[in-house]
Amino acid sequence: MNIPVMILGMALINLAIRWPVYLFANHSASRR
């Protein structure tokens, strides 16, 4: 198995799970 590809794949999956939750959260204008 290509180890660097495996690590990249795992990292991207983690990113795909976590980031969209923050990305699509409503922005609070009061704290800007």
Next chain:
Amino acid sequence: MGASRSRAQEFALGLRDTLPLMMGSIAFGVIFGTMATAAGLSPWATMAMSLFVFSGSAQFIAVLLLGSTASLWVVCFATLVLNLRHLLYAATLVDEVRHLSQVWRFPPGSLPHRRDLRGDGAPLPAAAWRPQRALVLRRLLHRHVCELAVWTLVGITVGNEYPDIKNWGLQFAMVVSFIGIVMPLLNSRPYWAATIVAGVVSVAANPLPYKLGLMLGALAGIAVGLALDLKQRGLQPGAAESAS
């Protein structure tokens, strides 16, 4: 709250909040480092996993799967199944990042900024430090990464020093740590049912290749737990929505 805190104070708070996580990281880091070395992973690849994948359970499973010559897709699918829980973790932390711009929402959701790994934070632009609560969150993540990486390095060293360490049964320590995490959370019937079903199915399906029995057990446990939870709520309209 916290608007007048200095960076040092925020750092101290983040340190305090992350102390329990660090304790876990030490065990995970050392055991992962030794196991990965024993499984034939290079020191660079081992460190890269702790720095960029940054997910103890997925890293362990990947090392175990490497030993059973699983394919890349199986490793990725296992990572997805194991880390779907991060969706819930992220949802609980949304309020900590809501006030940030999209750019600054990226670090807590992904890889830490390389410069942050030093822990002093000096090279970051001043604007980045303004959201105090986000600063604590970043500190939390980065300290955790530092600890995991440092102890993984210790594990690599130990693994290289004692090549027969794979025969010491360190895998069992990983299992014990997961049992220790799960057991206190079993406070309702659906949870217990999900755990028992997952355990029984994964043992029964153990002969399946590529550790697929483990995933089958997880899916069976989720299905049973969800079904019982819905039944317990009496299938009230909107119950699922209010829970989310």
